[in-house]
Amino acid sequence: MSRRRGARRAGMDTCDPDLKPTTCKLKEVTAMATRLPSRDYMQACWVVPDLEKAIHLWARQAGIGPFFYFDDVVYDNPVYRGEPWQPVKFHAAIAQAGHLQIELVSQLEEGHSIFRDVVPAGRSGLHHMSTYTHDFDADLAWYRDAGTEVAFSGLMKGAPVCWLDTTATLGFMTELITANPLKEAVFRQFREAADSWDGTDLVRRLG
Template identity: 35%
Template sequence: MSTDPHAGRLLGFGQRVGGIAQMAYVVEDMEAAIDWWVRDLRTGPWFLLDSFIGPDHVYRGAPSRADVRIAMAFAGHMQIELIQPKDDCPSVYREMIERRGYGFHHVGIAVDDVEAETAAYVARGYTLAFTAGVPTGGHVAYLDGGPQHPHFVELIPATPGMDAAFTAFRRASIGWDGADPIRPFA
């Protein structure tokens, strides 16, 4: 249950604050993964961020230098995120690959107050696994629910920048004809 006083507010891309806005997968080969989503699931276009690394990334309490490629697209109102590790540095992504291989990684929940939501999840037995500043504003938090939960929960700050970017990505998916399947994350 969300502690967010604005839970339920509709975001521009059609999901609500406090609800699942994203499903994410760790992939071995970004281009092959995008090709599968485009060819077999008709999902796109994909917005690619070739490098996601920063000085404020913290994995399991220590600074993290892990670098990943990220691609985002929409299937209806649900954002799909693909994540490809670019190195062998310890990370929530490498952790999942080592735990059970490539595939489903996390659900992302849009929230107005990442810190308050993180505290609520920790109070329910989750462990904070990763935090990082994001290009759309604020910091994300990844929470590990332990062995009974086979994936992470990501708390995504529902900032104006996040809403604008995700809404633009969704708008590009409406009526998409398959042209220009990989675009820059702007």
């Protein structure tokens, strides 16, 4: 049996050396994709210097609203770049836009954070895209196997969450959000509010 045929049977790299490099690369990418669990990119987040101003800009320029405001986001067991994290204060707001959530975040004090890692103080910019995962550990393992660094991890109301530093390859960080009934209820409230919004009561709190 030839070495090439033996490699195929052993589950090793099956790219035929006689094929063009681009064809081999396509086969490798396709094989990687078949190992991925389903992806559900459901949120895009921008870091902004002035949260209230940004909310009104999104409403006026894109018709997005209402926004739900959060001023006390707490993570248990926070780890930043492999070390215990001393939290910095920030506030955020989220609105539903079709199938996508629009999140706006403003950091209120100086200090190292995943937000400052991507968007400098005083600037606005896309920070991350979020995926909604039903298998957090498997998704996290896949990114780690691909060589992606975990920029931040922690627990939010007992559910694991993390930000992966994909900025060098994708241009933004990737957040993994664990699917759970509490999240489903909150996200349903976002959707229902957006569906019935008439342009009034732009900034709200969860209730």
